[in-house]
Amino acid sequence: MTTATKKAAKARTAKTPTPPAADSHDLIRVHGARVNNLKDVSIELPKRRLTVFTGVSGSGKSSLVFSTIAAESQRLINETYSTFVQGFMPTQARPEVDVLEGLTTAIIVDQQRMGSDPRSTVGTATDANAMLRILFSRIGKPHIGSPQAFSFNVASISGAGAVKIERAGKSVRERRSFSITGGMCPRCEGRGSVSDIDLTQLYDDSKSLAEGAFTIPGWKSDSFWTVRVYAESGFVDPNKPIRKYTKKEMNDFLYKEPVKVKVDGVNLTYEGLIPKIQKSFLSKDREAMQPHIRAFVDRAVTFTTCPDCEGTRLTEAARSSKIKKLSIADACAMQISDLAEWVRGLKEPSVQPLLDALGHTLDSFVEIGLGYLSLERPSGTLSGGEAQRVKMIRHLGSALTDVTYVFDEPTIGLHPHDIQRMNDLLLQLRDKGNTVLVVEHKPETIAIADHVVDLGPGAGSAGGMICFEGSVEELRTSGTVTGRHFDDRAQLKDEVRKAKGTLAIRGANKHNLRDVDVDIPLGVLCVVTGVAGSGKSSLIHGSIPADEGVISVDQTPIRGSRRSNPATYTGLLEPIRKAFAKANGVKPALFSSNSEGACPNCNGAGVIYTDLGIMAGMETTCEVCEGKRFLAEVLDYKLGGRDISEVLAMSVTEAEEFLGTGEARIPAAHAILERLVDVGLGYLTIGQPLTTLSGGERQRLKLATHMADKGGVYVLDEPTTGLHLADVENLLGLLDRLVESGKSVIVIEHHQAVMAHADWIIDLGPGAGHDGGTIVFEGTPAELVADRSTLTGQHLAEYVGA
Secondary structure, eight states, X not given: OOHHHHHHHHHHHHHSOOOOGGGGOOEEEEEEEOSTTOOSEEEEEETTSEEEEEOSTTSSHXXXXXXXXXXXXXXXXXXXXXXXXXXXSOOOOOOSOSEEESOOOEXXXXXXXXXXXXXXXXXXXXXXXXXXXXXXXXXXXXXXXXXXXXXXXXXXXXXXXXXXXXXXXXEEEEEEEEEEOOOBOTTTTTSSEEEEEXXXXXXXXXXXXXXXXXXXXXXXXXXXXXXXXXXXXXXXXXXXXXXXXXXXXXXXXXXXXXXXXXXXXXXXXXXXXXXXXXXXXXXXXXXXXXXXXXXXXXXXXXXXXXXXXXXXOBOHHHHHOEETTEXXXXXXXXXXXXHHHHHHTOOOGGGHHHHHHHHHHHHHHHHXXXXXXXXXXXXXXXXXXXXXXXXXXXXXXXXXXXOEXXXXXXXXXXXXXXXXXXXXXXXXXXXXXXXXXXXXXXXXXXXXXXXXXXXXXXXXXXXXXXXXXXXXXXXXXXXXXXXXXXXXXXXXXXXXXXXXXXXXXXXXXXXXXXXXXXXXESSSEEEEXXXXXXXXXXXXXXXXXXXXXXXXXXXXXXXXXXXXXXXXXXXXXXXXXXXXXHHHTSOGGGGXXXXXXXXXTTTTSSEEEEOOTTSOOEEEEOTTTTTOOBOTTGGGOOBTTXXXXXXXXXXXXXXXXXXXXXXXXXXXXXXXXXXXXXXXXXXXXXXXXXXXXXXXXXXXXXXXXXXXXXXXXXXEEOTTTTOOXXXXXHHHHHHHHHHHTTXXXXXXXXXXXXXXXXXXXXXXESXXXXXXXXXXXXXXXXXXXXXXXXXXXXXXXXXXXX
């Protein structure tokens, strides 16, 4: 080869260098995913791009994004820890998928409500409180102690005593003492409220314990831990009516300190009824209780602001230390946007890094649209959308790149005005070199995607396939359900229904409301709207009397284990079991997989779970019942030619047809199934575990259950949560049918399609927090669009193309 040829070859090589092998990993590859309803899904997702997953509710979006991609990423990260550490971590099974390649660290920001512990607040959940405590312990005047002296989760403790020390071969006794200065208010134990118990709701004092005096849910006469420990303790006479107890007996019965007693040879702890109720019921968050327990607590207990700490949760000493005339309690009670300003005004070189970090956290709240909250707000009272955005805060200023962020409908609870801000945050995360995967239904967020994946075509067993992947423009012309509905816009109604009366609210001042007077029209579809934090929920949930005529369907998620299913949750199983029992002349309990009819090998679960310690547990189908969950002899009993396992394997639509006619006709069950079809859940299997339902499906299941309640006024809190554009149309039809049947429907909603469809709109604002709390408009949607004086009016006008 000549010198010239060599030079030319070198030049060619220089022009087309071989890219480093590391640069070839720019895709996340999924092959053969079969989690839940996914049908051998294979897909390649671009890294460092914003990918939006859409499709009707229940089509398999969360199964692909959360249960497959994010779950495997987290499982692989957990495996990098030592087996000792893994023993303390939740074990995760490998998702049902053939190949998963190109995964990066996944950070999941979902809609799970934040811990609802009574002492958990916005401040404790985001580390803002921790930084404030350090700040006050360093520069607060007077100085009262370390950061824990400002913590309402730390009680003040002191103690003294003798200790034995081995020194130079001799035992020496020395006196030692210790003290911990905490910030917890001793009266309310850091909860901010104290409880007063109505004794008439705990027992019937005209009866003796032997006659069943207790009226507390779950306290059965044969229970060791509850009734028998009182009846057989020896402190009270079990055969004497409670009202005839002596003063000492009454004191022992209600207030006695814990002591050991023997009942039937078993050592048990006896304590007074009041402290026992406080520990077993009042230490739990009210929202996390089962409905019948919550109803008991509401009847038996009244909560009032703690008189000692005035609701601040802190000791007097913690409240006495101040910076610029402000105590830590005052700082936590301030609106976060105002607190950020106050922190910026502090000039103290000795704690400047701390002030910078605290200022950044508080500014993140404002940036994400939560500046209207306060740090003392209990975390259990946040909506799903607010909780998700609070979780986002710790990621906004993160220096991490090449991370996969996974979001579950980040626009939930956001007014159209706030959605643009959320879109900017998602793009900001992507532009830092991260992969952003978003499950979303709102067209405004789908529109900013670099890549769109549409799952479907239907929901449940009719979904689980990739119908489309590509750009937003290609989606519009794709012909899929999402593509066809992408540019759908609900039109303003030509005629609105006239009110048949009004529900008057006068002087509403809960949270940020400013003595609001409003007349809510009845007999129509009334939509209450306004930017996030403007006071909508405070006005409706806080001011409408919760009497028998008002049915409230809020955002609290339905809770259910693997053993719960739509049949048990809606009460559908009860009439079915009774019909099977009557047709076969046996007990109804045989037709419950949680009772006598359960397969003894798997206890009615249908699967055998094998715990493998630090390895992920294994679930295998029960060989005895073959996953049917019932005893073989129970399956010999038929109704209309079907056994109980075959009925539970039917879809709602099939079951509605089967139980509506012929020998298997059960009117009570048929009515429940009709409601499930009404809310668009006809495709669900009535026996599938609640744990497999999507957020939108759970919301509608809850709505279907409440449709049976007797009442004239329905209050719905964001019923479009988790609903696809096509499902929103069905929801509007359902709301219309409720109104036409003579009900009044009040909806708290941000979705413009629901606003456009309303008969009457009440708009709160103009801003959030102390910038809101007033009525800025009330009238018909057409008047709101024509007026355009509010943010809602401007966005609605743009939406309907006016």
